[in-house]
Amino acid sequence: MKSVAVVLFPEFLLLDVAGPMEVFSIANRFLEPSNCYQISTIGSDELRVRASNGVVLHADVDLNQASGPYDVLLVPGGPSAYKEVYPRLECWLRTVACEVGCLASICTGAFILGQAGLLDGRRVTTHWNYTERLAKRYPQAIVETDQIFVRDGKLLTSGGVTTGIDLALSIVAEDHGKRLALAVAKELLVVMRRQGGQMQFSPLVASVVKEDSPVSRVQNYVLEHVSEEFSVERLASLAGMSTRHFARVFNREVKMTPMEFVQGARIDCARGLLETSGLPLKTVAYRSGFGSVRHMRHLFGERLGLTPSQYRRQFG
Structure with a gap:
C-alpha cells in the first residue's frame, strides 16, 4: 500500500487537491486492497483549512502529527502560495523532502517548494501565467514554460490547476501500468496525454502598454x-x-x-x-x-x- 499525502494551507486551490485525490481514489477501485493508495491530508497550521473558494476541509493531521515517510507528497497551489510565506510548512518540507518517494507540486504550489529551497538546480514548471515570476523569484531553478508537468528525479511539478490530474495519472501509470491509468482517465473523462503543452492556453504576445516610445x-x-x-x-x-x-x-x-x-x-x-x-x-x-x-x-x-x-x- 502506497501513502499519498496532500498538504493544506490557507487559501489553497480546491481543484488542485480534489483532482489528484480523485485519480488515486478511482485507481483504488481497480486495485487489490494491499495495493491501494492510502490518501490523507495534512493541515499546515490547523486541522480546519479554508480553500480560496471558501470551502473548508478538515485535515486528518497537522504538521506536528504528520508521520511519514510518504510515498507521494503533494503541495497544491492557490493565491496565497505566491503571496504569503509559511515558515513552519517550509521548514517541515525541507525536513521530509529527502524521505518522500515523490515530492510534487500542482500549479503555483511550486512557489512554496521554492520558498523551502527545494527548486534550486531542478527542472520545474508552474501555471503558464506564473512561470516568469517563478523564474525571477528563484533564479537557481530551471523553469520550463510549456510543459504540462516536469519530472526531475523524485521532484514532480505541474502546470495550472487541472494538470494535477495529468501528474497523478502519470504516477498511477508508473506504479501500476498504463492500462490502469487509462481506465482511471476514462472514468474521469479526461485524456491520458494532452496534445501540446501549456503554450496553447497562454497568449504568446502580452498586451502592449500604450506608451509613447x-x-x-x-x-x-x-x-x-x-x-x-x-x-x-x-x-x-x-x-x-x-x-x-x-x-x-x-x-x-x-x-x-x-x-x-x-x-x-x-x-x-x-x-x-x-x-x-x-x-x-x-x-x-x-x-x-x-x-x-x-x-x-x-x-x-x-x-x-x-x-x-x-x-x-x-x-x-
Missing part, C-alpha cells in the same frame, strides 16, 4: 495591422531607427526579437479567429498574415504543438 508604437502597429507583410527593416523604419539599433533595443525591451513578436501576434490573431469563427483555414491564415495555411500549420505545430484544426476542435 518607438518600440511600443511598432508593437501596437503590428497588432493592429497583423495581416501586412513585415521585415525587421520595415519595423525599424516605422520606429525611425536604424535596423541594427532597432533590433537591439527591441530585444532588450521586449525580451524577444522583432520577428518573434510578429510571429506571436499572428498566432494569437489566428487563435482568436479559430476560437470565435467558422472561417475557412485559408481565410484565417490570410487575415493573420501567414500567407498560406501550410505556413500557419507549421508555426502552430512549432509553437503550440497543435495544428490549427486541432486547436479549433479543442477551443472553438
